[in-house]
Amino acid sequence: MSEAPTRGFTRAEYARRTELAQGLMAAQGLSGLLLMTEAEVRYFSGFHTLFWQSPTRPWFLFVPAQGKPIAIIPEIGAALMRQTWIEDIRTWSAPQPKDDGQSLLMDLLSPLANANAGIGVMKGHETTLRMPLADYEQLIAALPGLRIADATGIVRSLRMVKSPAEIGKLAHICGIGSKAFEAVPRFAHEGMPLEEVFRAFRREALLHGADDVPYLVGGAGQGGYQDVISPPSRRALCKGDVLMLDTGSTWDGYFCDFDRNFAIGHADDLSRRAYDVLFRAAEAGMAAARPGTTCRELFQAMQSVIAELDDQGGDVGRLGHGLGMQLTEWPSHAAFDDTVLEENMVLTLEPSLSYGDGHIMVHEENIVVGAKGVELLSTRAAPELPVI
């Protein structure tokens, strides 16, 4: 495997993220951000653990108007949080359903409420409230002076543009994913149950240095597959199948997200044509993805090629998205999204179409937007549908 980048980030990088957020907060008159989702807590603190998979305990990070963020977290996370740049770490013995951080939040927020200050909470598109809703409602009701604004725009604008260190991690995991896909013709074969194809792919990605393969979906069927988010069945690969695998593998908490298509034994003409259209749609996307282009324009550049075979728009809802600490991030390559591309955004290009007898085909690459054009992070898919 290729030399891995350094894990984690410099303290200067966390300081820079925090200062940029504080600048945007000041412009909106906000005295703090109350964050509680994995990516946001990690982005500003460096706190990185799979323990978020347990839904039991809430975790909070408060970004004040000045200074370092403050962690309000279960005691079980204190040792790990102390390894980050965060200094003010306030803990309680969680779980404690009657007071899971509520008293500590009250202590922190009461002075702000008394001053009729405003804080930001993530309330917008692609966000969730990762604390019990009843606790949130109780907290807000107990702080009538506190103004709650939607902080989605602030966090979104920061996270969409990646630092060189983030791009290094993303390039590393995209390289690992590319090697795992290169191995598919060596381990997948007619007669292999799709479930075993998935298991072999995960093992292959780990072998090439992935920390984990949290996302792997796909499908296989005669002349094409019919959905793109399923877990695998025990059905064996047959001659004439089109097989698709789509992975979100991770390294140091950063995702790749791309897919590859393969024909088993031979490829039918319609599937070859669909593949060619999607390959050229991705080319059109790569040509269009430059600083100043909007996501809508990027969507249209790909859609105009896809329309050669499918002008209905399809079921996927968009033709790619941002990529980073999460499998999918803002923005969306869709008609509704007028986000202007900037240098160092990392994106997926994900043209898809419906064809034939209820079939769907997807094609995906991972790119970084450069000053003069895109750089591919995934190894470009073969120009013709590969046959295994």
Added chain:
Amino acid sequence: MSEAPTRGFTRAEYARRTELAQGLMAAQGLSGLLLMTEAEVRYFSGFHTLFWQSPTRPWFLFVPAQGKPIAIIPEIGAALMRQTWIEDIRTWSAPQPKDDGQSLLMDLLSPLANANAGIGVMKGHETTLRMPLADYEQLIAALPGLRIADATGIVRSLRMVKSPAEIGKLAHICGIGSKAFEAVPRFAHEGMPLEEVFRAFRREALLHGADDVPYLVGGAGQGGYQDVISPPSRRALCKGDVLMLDTGSTWDGYFCDFDRNFAIGHADDLSRRAYDVLFRAAEAGMAAARPGTTCRELFQAMQSVIAELDDQGGDVGRLGHGLGMQLTEWPSHAAFDDTVLEENMVLTLEPSLSYGDGHIMVHEENIVVGAKGVELLSTRAAPELPVI
């Protein structure tokens, strides 16, 4: 690998879950449950996909007072949802930030609001709101007649007690996890970076038939480890280390969750003693875990043994929890939890203690509560700290 159970569940099982929920809803005067989290949507529909890892799109399942649940989901999920027992599937082209299911929810809920009916939403302990908070607030504000109750108790009481088919899946993945742990002495060795130990463990669990290893944490250090939720470092295992691995591996959407400790080269006396105390604490837990026992009593049974070495209560906050579709589920073995154990609850017993120079040790088994006592789902840990 051992013969795997059948994937999925019978339609009769989904019907039974729904009817039991409807009985509890009727007792609370609720006309529906609005569910939006992965485990709840899957529990009542059978909709199973890793696509939830994308935060972009909300998904809704509405359990009405009578009849089958109604799915309100992004179009990308329609093909997969049509494979379940759900018939009423309402979709929109998501993402659509200005109307991500809101109109469809309004159509469904307006008649209930007009009738001043009540619905349940998951608002309690261990729950999150998996839709944008701003969308939720807008929806509720537009339906002033609708009463919103907390449905946590209803869903919790159903999900805590497992069906025979659920127990079969849990036994299968616990068996796979046990085989992966048995292999640790064959692949882990002095000089191996912890990161490679983790990668090898994941590959081993897949080899034995795990679908995935979404959760793997642990630690290693001289005479003991210091935190139990960290990702692995590049530090190589050294003679005198205590190594702990804790896995949540999955099969067909069900988790095992247990850990194992190993000494590298030799085990120091204090670590051996800590291990012995935790082994006996788990024995005490197994003896106590019967129908009619409360989680508090189960906690006390383990804590009374742990107190031989550590009477401070530790940082973990509880000594085990429920297990099933999530890595951790209700209840908690803790002083605050007076849940009465019932036959067919699947639980972890997870005694832990602090010892020596800031070290922590954890020990974990997975059990099912039977009429006459517990059945172990994990292969019991060795009675003495194993030395590799």
